[in-house]
Amino acid sequence: MWVEPMADAGANQYTFHIEASKDVPDLCRKIKEAGMKVGIGLKPGTDVSVVLPYGPLADMLLVMTVEPGFGGQKFMADMMSKVERLRAEFPLVNIEVDGGVSPANIDQCAKAGANMIVSGSAVVKSPQPAEVISQLKQAVQKVFPE
Numbered sequence: 001m002w003v004e005p006m007a008d009a010g011a012n013q014y015t016f017h018i019e020a021s022k023d024v025p026d027l028c029r030k031i032k033e034a035g036m037k038v039g040i041g042l043k044p045g046t047d048v049s050v051v052l053p054y055g056p057l058a059d060m061l062l063v064m065t066v067e068p069g070f071g072g073q074k075f076m077a078d079m080m081s082k083v084e085r086l087r088a089e090f091p092l093v094n095i096e097v098d099g100g101v102s103p104a105n106i107d108q109c110a111k112a113g114a115n116m117i118v119s120g121s122a123v124v125k126s127p128q129p130a131e132v133i134s135q136l137k138q139a140v141q142k143v144f145p146e
């Protein structure tokens with residue numbers, strides 16, 4: 001699963017999709033042994049219960065808010081219930097949302113419990129990308145002060 005090459009290249013976190021892993025605990029162990037943090041991602045169609053047993057092994061849980069594949073898709077607000085559940089179960093784990101995240105929905109994401117975000121189109125298509133990044137960061141920091 002390319003764990004060693006990623007670590008050798010300088011990655012400090014390795015995130016994989018739970019749907020693509022045959023042995024989640026083994027992969028988590030290999031990532032940690034290689035000196036990286038563990039992230040586990042969940043596609044929109046995957047029930048949150050699938051990842052719950054592995055939460056204690058993860059540094060970050062990623063809730064995809066679009067179908068993985070490409071940027072520019074519509075944010076799926078119904079994924080927020082997964083974020084809420086994961087935050088309730090794992091108060092100290094980083095929870096990330098990825099897909100269609102923008103200033104229009106960042107408050108929902110942060111309120112549900114996401115403290116890490118991926119935002120592509122909203123940033124790069126804005127005439128003021130720095131302003132968008134700042135808005136996104138402020139919204140998260142309001143809920144998760146450093």
Ligand SMILES: O=C(CO)[C@H](O)[C@H](O)COP(=O)(O)O
Pocket residue numbers: 066067068069070071072073098099100101118119120121122
């Ligand atoms: O790669 C992705 C999906 O596979 C990401 O969702 C994407 O890069 C983020 O971009 P956007 O904010 O435009 O959804």
